[in-house]
Amino acid sequence: MPTAVQTPPWDVHRLPPAQGKNFLVTGGNAGIGYFVAEQLAGTGATVVLGSRDPAKAEAAMASIRARVPGARVRHLRLDLADLSSLKPSVDSLELDHLDAVVHNAGVLLDQPERRETKDGHELTFGTNHLGHFALTHWLAPLLSAAPAGRVVTTGSFAAKSARLDLDDLQTTRDYRPKRAYERSKLAQMLFGCELDRRLRAGGSTTLSVLAHPGGALDSLTPARPPLHARSTGQRLRGLPLALFVQGKQAGAWPAVRAVLDPTVTGGQLWGPRVAGLRGAPRLEPVWDHLADPATAARLWTASATLTGVDPAFHPA
Template identity: 75%
Template sequence: MIHRRCVGGRRNHGGRVAQGSSRSRLPQQGTPVTMSSTSSTPPWNVQRLPGADGRVFLVTGGNAGIGYFVAEQLSATGATVVLGSRNPAKAEAATASIRARVPGSRVRAVRLDLADLSSLETAVESLEVERLDAVVHNAGVALDDPPREETGDGHELMFGTNHLGHFALTQWLMPLLSAAPAARVVTMGSFAAKSERLDLDDLQSRKDYQPKRTYGRSKLAQMYFGVELDRRLRAAGSTVASVVVHPGGALDSLTPSRPPVHVRSTGARLSAAPAALLLQGKHAGAWPAVRAVLDPAVRGGQLWGPRVFGLRGEPRREPVWDHLADPSVAARLWDASCDLMGTDLSTISG
């Protein structure tokens, strides 16, 4: 478990999070196969996922975008999938869409606002499960223009939601994750983070706020957290593993329609055709996270992304980026995050 002092904060009024027993399948997924040992598992096929009956997965921001497709694809394996969403109406639409495409799916939603740290303990309690086999840290905010915004807790909105929110959520989820035989924390990073570097003296972008750069750095902070979390879990002998993934270049215009969650017009599809040579839709952007949850060959501390230039294609393991592999930066970010939240995640036991 993770020992904690406190998780506090004021209610957020301005943050926005951009996030039967029979086994069913998605039309594009094929028939699930039974997962066994690593040695007997067939080569990974995004169209033929292993079954996960009896397991429980949480997807933050599962009501839209890549998170929706992560939830949809995981639902086809027979697992119980919980969508974490701050918007009940959007969560209801997403669960209805998944149920329509995956008859018999076990999917439901809980209210989860990562920009409101004080609400996270209650959100975890509302899961009403005895264990959690995986969480996909996917929800996020991406602002395109100034001015700089803050959460109700006083943190820059993108850093506070994308990184600190998931950092704190992991704290509350750890007892449930530790109760599972081999749980996974899967952190959704971004290809945009590859060209960014953290300013540890200005994590909140108070001195120089540039929305796109701040977003990239918030995702990089998430990825540092995922890598550092696994180091600490391994040192503690925990059964929980932490894996970092990124979706490559995932565009709405290349994403198949899922009305009312997402509707792609004919014009958008045609205009995006040239981009398909290098980029992909959000349904494919979900593949690395889905593999990180399900594949027994995936290990903690690894980075997974699309096969072709890291931008599109089936998921593959890739080398951890040089700057992301710096343990001193990761440790300093961890300590700074604890200080910002008034939380102690320094001691983890399995």
């Protein structure tokens, strides 16, 4: 009788090799996305940083190469707030397959004025949710061409208490930046759950997985000059908070595990171990309001109408 293969315990500092694989990280030039890209680059995979700003992407790639000898990183010019630009961007990837995309990029505005994308959508919702929704459509053939592609959607702990207004997805009434952000992250996570249902129903080998970083602060994040620097004072002031939250390098761990762990299955939610706010990545129960298929299906239909595309994957 063959011996069962034991999967070693997950170690955030000893990731499994991924030579020959291709990963795309949206917003990979800064914040949590940067650390997702840096950690994935250490596996030997080719990591594509999706970013609007070539200069910032070049700085991020230089930082990764300085820490990961032989890192295979490249830049994809990607503007999630411009839907018409997404297909040409995907075409310029020039890959025959994509093993995973990490939907990480996002905006959190602090101005009280409501702003819109080039397509006339509220900027936070249009970038964080609609842009990734449409990007998934254009990436579907590349993800389907991989043996087991993955769509990893980075949500937020802030979405746990948020609720969508399906009659006002564009927040035309009573706009508040923080609430718009929370709702956009909830929309992303509902999309990830609905995508999982559709992938399974269609017999696809592609997985849709959710991840969230918990509480991730700049003051607890290791320096990556010139991308991110912190003074001694900032570091010392942040130390007491380390009992409750973490830095952005640790905030990247759930998404990295969702990309690489061979035991991951579709529809799962990965987050930090300690109260969902800090620590090594662990499997979490899917939050109750994410498991509502009626809301997710209505959001999907509205998103397809607003973007003009409807993500679909070919069966295995």
